[in-house]
Amino acid sequence: MSLSHTVLAEPRREASTKSSSLRDRLMATRRLSLRLAEPLSDEDQVVQAMDDASPTKWHLAHTTWFFEAFVLPRFMPGYRLFDDSFEYCFNSYYESVGPRHPRPKRGLLTRPSTEAVRAYRAHVDEALEEFMAQGLPAEAEAFIELGINHEQQHQELLLTDILSLFAAGPLKPAYREADPGVSTHTAVPLAFMPFEGGIYEVGHDGNGFAYDNEGPRHEQLIRPFKLANRCVTNAEWIEFIKDGGYETATLWLADGWNTVNGQDWRGPLYFEEAEGGYMQMSLLGYRPVDLGAPVTHVSFFEADAFARWAGYRLPSEFEWEVAAAGHPFEGRDLGADHLRPLPADAGDGLRQMFGDVWEWTASAYLPYPASRPHPAAVGEYNGKFMCNQFVLKGGSCATPQGHMRRTYRNFFYPHQRWQFTGLRLAADA
Amino acid sequence: MSLSHTVLAEPRREASTKSSSLRDRLMATRRLSLRLAEPLSDEDQVVQAMDDASPTKWHLAHTTWFFEAFVLPRFMPGYRLFDDSFEYCFNSYYESVGPRHPRPKRGLLTRPSTEAVRAYRAHVDEALEEFMAQGLPAEAEAFIELGINHEQQHQELLLTDILSLFAAGPLKPAYREADPGVSTHTAVPLAFMPFEGGIYEVGHDGNGFAYDNEGPRHEQLIRPFKLANRCVTNAEWIEFIKDGGYETATLWLADGWNTVNGQDWRGPLYFEEAEGGYMQMSLLGYRPVDLGAPVTHVSFFEADAFARWAGYRLPSEFEWEVAAAGHPFEGRDLGADHLRPLPADAGDGLRQMFGDVWEWTASAYLPYPASRPHPAAVGEYNGKFMCNQFVLKGGSCATPQGHMRRTYRNFFYPHQRWQFTGLRLAADA
Amino acid sequence: MSLSHTVLAEPRREASTKSSSLRDRLMATRRLSLRLAEPLSDEDQVVQAMDDASPTKWHLAHTTWFFEAFVLPRFMPGYRLFDDSFEYCFNSYYESVGPRHPRPKRGLLTRPSTEAVRAYRAHVDEALEEFMAQGLPAEAEAFIELGINHEQQHQELLLTDILSLFAAGPLKPAYREADPGVSTHTAVPLAFMPFEGGIYEVGHDGNGFAYDNEGPRHEQLIRPFKLANRCVTNAEWIEFIKDGGYETATLWLADGWNTVNGQDWRGPLYFEEAEGGYMQMSLLGYRPVDLGAPVTHVSFFEADAFARWAGYRLPSEFEWEVAAAGHPFEGRDLGADHLRPLPADAGDGLRQMFGDVWEWTASAYLPYPASRPHPAAVGEYNGKFMCNQFVLKGGSCATPQGHMRRTYRNFFYPHQRWQFTGLRLAADA
């Protein structure tokens, strides 16, 4: 995921109770990053398996760099940079902050060491704690809120990136030892929920945190539609494979068909046909595909082809958002600690709207009407990634707790599939 | 332009007067293609300067192939294929019609000869004339109407493709000798026209011909906006260049910035800085840039960056369509025979809505609500190109007369710029 | 073949009878080039099927450019260049002559037209005839001799390049209609001729024309060896294929094995397995492989692997040269007009040393001891290509009559195979 987001909400002067809760959330987030790195050796943390991914160490350092780039030197008098060279090493893409180490070479940074990065984190955390013990200016608070959310995004990437590394090697290690085994329960039967058409308000209303790409809140004209009660499962995907889905040109977008053939795709990423079924590399190691669980690690191209094959379509981002109204922002996220998507539980209504897998929508990732770029460096590129990508909704088994909301707009290129990405079917009513 | 379109309109049984007029239009279209090739030697007609372009000969043959693939063998008893091998040579991308010569190798087809392709055209034209002298089934009529429009699209491509070839060689020949010289009049001053918000009907209503990507007609919620009275001019673009537009990262989409640097773009395609100003290769040869004329041969990336630099934005396809309501579908098209865009004439209201240059919009090229794929091979890929491209509206100096309409959706990838592509600014009201 | 050669022989003032014979040879060579182009349309002559090849038109023009670059303006007072732009268009790689059109874009030169190139040839030929009617300075004579040889090299390339074009299209046209059919006679049985070791003189002695890469004449220590009496045949090559030659890593050089797999080679270039045997595209069209004829269109990598498979090795260039002593420089060359290699005739001793196919040797293409670069532009790059290429000896069915000699050193990269390249086996005695 590209991290181009800035604070949408206006600066607010708020009570000190809020600030202390902010500090708690910040520190909890900072600790979680370290905890996610715990199962990894220093070697695991330095390597980059593909251009799209970053090393764990880089995630740990870059999320720390954020607070040096946007908060501490600016708001905390006398703050001393941990190391001048880190600005170059760990800037991601902020052109106006300065030059930076090239993205595809992040995996060559054996120095600074992972040990030094941990010291860097400790240095910055100490300063942040001290800084936040005082009353904060609202602007600083907004940046810290953003820093928390920024770090949460990287926590998800840290997990999907380490999976890309472990899947690339011959030993196929587990990030964490597998739980007892394949889930035995099947998903709730597929059903479609109807929704009425009309003019709906969508987008974030500015209460609480949101990225600037979620606003402004505005009206959308929605036509009557229906939406599947759960995500597409692995069992359903295997039917698609067996029915020749990956060999049938007419199911695919032209760019998708080129990708299928150029990359020789025959199933989701990390899928392998094996005797008696399918195996898939996962954070829990190399294991049999869980038939009832949502399919994951599929691209937009695949999601779109599957929907066509099934006689349905993907929902628009606004249909999804309208359907999600009233749903609590809860589900099997990183806090649930499964580290993999699970079958939809029985029950009425929409299941799995939040958690398990991100859901591809049919919506190109474009700016909302009347959106405005943030004037500061942090928002230098509000619209910078709004081209050739598609919106995903919901959240996944790797999304940190508290990071999901209805207006959230995740986005990836249509060929990318190393995230926990799946789909939910829709249709015109 | 990719040619993925099929007849939207329902089959109709119509009077013979209509058919004879259809025949006239068909034959006029067929003749125009040959006339466009007249300034070209057989050598000029065989070569392909880049993967995106096709040789003239290929255009002449492929537009003829269309009638063999979809009309003659099917509707005309006893029709004899001109040459069995041509189906393989001149199919563009219809997977269900059969295998085909690879697109990037179209320029290697010195055989069949251009002479043979002319004979092919004569053979098919003769059959079409004979066939159309009889009463036509409505389905055949619909295919012929589509064949006319298909050929018109290729006429525009023929011109832009030959320009790409002539620009690639050292002699920089003119497709046609230049008219007396640089236009001396300047464009009408820039002004913005206001439009009210509301729910508007957009898309084609099925009366008369349209591609299927133009429908179904449906409602869109439009917010108040204003639209420039004319296209951005070369003079304005040169200001952008001189102000460092191509060196300022913050003006660009991330993918655009990569393209600018990867391709070393410093101005529109075919632009060259020269003593005392700018030169540009054109269908009229290598000549000074006409300052008052609309800038052309710019990509979506450039159009988007320019708009940001200017403090405006691109219109959506629907804003453009709403604004164009009531405008006659007329302008300086191929029939006007300038072969280049000209400065907007003085006058009130919107100028240059049709003709001169295609106008990039901010809209991703996606299917309209409730659109349905055409069941036959001709429509095998209704949505096949609806990914990673942007919609253009209007028409250009190379668009055949009668081929422009308000609901027309042209589309190209955001980095492409060998078409006559420019832009018109917009803003929120 | 790269054309980096310059006149080895010293300048000589010679009798006018010599000059008139030189003129005759020059004019015959000039006419032959045009005759070789006769079966080709102007379209055929403009296209370039791959980077290694050049269009026919380019060959016709470049061999003419040679006389403008090195002879006419310099030695003929008042000579008028045909067209100033041609120097840029048709220079091959002479850096000190000036900038030039990029090699991979030679196929984009639809202008100047083939007609203009023919006029260019006529203009230069007329000047050369007039110029040579006078007494020539020895230096000019040397350049004209070089010009003849240079053009002869391009005649062979013209044929192999047009074959690469015709093989790339779906129609697989014949450059010339096939002779009655597959040769029915088989090659003479394979036998090995022994040669004694010793110190031998090799390289050109300066009497008569030679390229500078053939000298100086010098001593080489040769060990006893034996050499096959004829080239390896298609029948023998098919055994190699059927024995898994292309799937057995241990037979190949590492770079060769990478090429085999990267390019998916399964047989010689233009080979195709067909029902009941093998077909191969040739100058006579697509036809059954002639089992008794020498295998052709094989790379050094393949020749080397075949020799290893057969339990032999390739000869060194010096072994070949020593073995060829006393052989007349005759064989089935372009003058024999078969346009394809034929089976070795019965008879004692070495067969096919000249003509039919060029023979790969085990010798890297490197300078001879004490070789010196030619001081003028024509020899600017004496050693420029002496890296990563291998020497071939003999001559082929496409080598012009009179162009073969024992000391000739042809050279290509080890992966190249679009020339008429085959092999002859050798072994230690």
Place this chain on the structure above:
Amino acid sequence: MSLSHTVLAEPRREASTKSSSLRDRLMATRRLSLRLAEPLSDEDQVVQAMDDASPTKWHLAHTTWFFEAFVLPRFMPGYRLFDDSFEYCFNSYYESVGPRHPRPKRGLLTRPSTEAVRAYRAHVDEALEEFMAQGLPAEAEAFIELGINHEQQHQELLLTDILSLFAAGPLKPAYREADPGVSTHTAVPLAFMPFEGGIYEVGHDGNGFAYDNEGPRHEQLIRPFKLANRCVTNAEWIEFIKDGGYETATLWLADGWNTVNGQDWRGPLYFEEAEGGYMQMSLLGYRPVDLGAPVTHVSFFEADAFARWAGYRLPSEFEWEVAAAGHPFEGRDLGADHLRPLPADAGDGLRQMFGDVWEWTASAYLPYPASRPHPAAVGEYNGKFMCNQFVLKGGSCATPQGHMRRTYRNFFYPHQRWQFTGLRLAADA
């Protein structure tokens, strides 16, 4: 360096004293590898900076794998493989041993861990010690001798590969802290030593260890020549730069000129122009270029161009070998512990023949007459790399003590320059 070599010498049954010395040398070699890795963190040891290089960990494991692949399971009854998966992970390119992890992905092997690799080494070392305490069969002895030499080659690569990694990062760390500083003494003045022509025996005679590419010993005819008394220095190279060496096409081989421009070379690898002179990244960190020291990290292309610029040429491998006759195989090698080349000391005769930098020769890397492939897997590819590479002689500051000899043939592609490669000039007498 590619490691394609096998034992040349015939198997011998020798006295136990010999075996104990072999054991000592083996264990010393094994310990040295670990000592070379000591300055490196586990992170440093896992990353691969470019396809040509391998991670330190991989070198440590692969040199250990050698003894499992060729010695222990075969000769030591009851030997237990350390880990079955290591054969796949750490085979380099032995096709007949089995499939293997792809070379460009060696840097993704965070598992097995460096710790595990150290345990692997201990396990194998223990077995080797135990095994060698017994009397050894001659064949096993030959493999162990080969294993020592194989590991020594990888020790040099370990150092040059880690330099490529440290040079790629922004911090430019030193592998070892610099010695007091720039050498202040200048090199001995350049002089040329004459050598007589004649027939010389070259190649290894089979007494003592050699790789099979060094034999058989055979006669070469040498012409009188002269050879520089020392290597070309940095000061001389800077003259070449300042004289436009890297901008003058006529100095370069055609493939070299393409590389210079394609890679934008402006000096040796790791060279950077700085205020007041030149800096170069080295094992001692980023430091001023030592003007008197031999230039290093230059390609064959550069060495060849420099020699042409200087009016000399490179020596052949046989000239070098003849000139080195009588020289002890000593010099500033890895044992001298400078980790960088130093200026040639004053003195008569040839200096620096061994140590400091490998010296490019003009000889293509080809098999010697009558060479025969080794029948076992270890020699599966005797000639596998004998194509498109050039021979280097001497040894460098990173070559382990005892690994240099007159007949040694090192070889690299002409564009490669990450080794300690320099040159010595030669000329015809």
